Amino acid sequence: MARGDRSPRGEHADRTRAALVEAALNLFSANGYDQTTTDNIAEAVGVSPRTFFRYFPTKESVLFFGEYDFIHAFSAVYLGRDETLSDYEAMAEAFAVLAPSLKRIRKRIAQYQEAVASSLVLLGRERRNHEANRETVAKVIAERRGLPSPDGECWLLASVGMLLVERALNEWLSTTRGLDDIIRQEFAALPRVVK
Incomplete structure (x- = not known):
């Protein structure tokens, strides 16, 4: 239907x-x-x-309703990025492409973060969710690389990507800038910092 x-x-x-x-x-x-x-x-x-x-x-299930949609959408967008992009560049672009879809639920994301911060139980659940998201990202990186399962580099890249997206989300909630711009800025800053 x-x-x-x-x-x-x-x-x-x-x-x-x-x-x-x-x-x-x-x-x-x-x-x-x-x-x-x-x-x-x-x-x-x-x-x-x-x-x-x-x-x-x-x-608890009310709070986490629909939470996996963004990461599952990321998987499809990431795999569709141009093969000439590095895995890191493709990740940055995929998250930035999806960022505008979060604008309509900005208030909900802020309230979600407040709720999680108010409860030790939810902080533990949030940690498990971050691990599940990191696993999803690591698997899709492995798929893009043609690997049967994520290796250490896939896990590291997934961890870094999720950290950068989390930092971007936190900044976005406290500013008027677009989330896609902040995500691109976060991903662009890391290579300069580690040189």
Whole structure:
């Protein structure tokens, strides 16, 4: 079914899910993650706690909803970069090409970071997520190199790339500059620093 052919029920489900995510992020930002309950989130949207659990299995899952989309999109864009680019240059370009897609969820990203900072449990989960993202990037680097699995260089390059993107995101949230420009600046600065 094409996106324009969505059923009213499907559209209602999408709106409810989005409302739950938005309410959760607002409450996490205002009260802290640990102090916010699933009942609080459901009440803010005007649905029952049972309805909340139809969309999300846990309170934590609301916060991490859709988080892997960016990294999975990166994989396809990265593999599509010109073969004349080094793996590092291709990574910089792929992240920069995807950066404008985050503009529409800038507030959500900021609220997500506030929520994570408010909870030791979420800080641990965030670390696991970073590891999973790094693994995804290392595997796609290996694929571009024609390797059956990531070697040490793939892991190192993935670690560096993820660190630079994280630095760029943090700067972007505190400035009016475009994220794509900041990503390019971060990736361009590293070779100069290590000379």
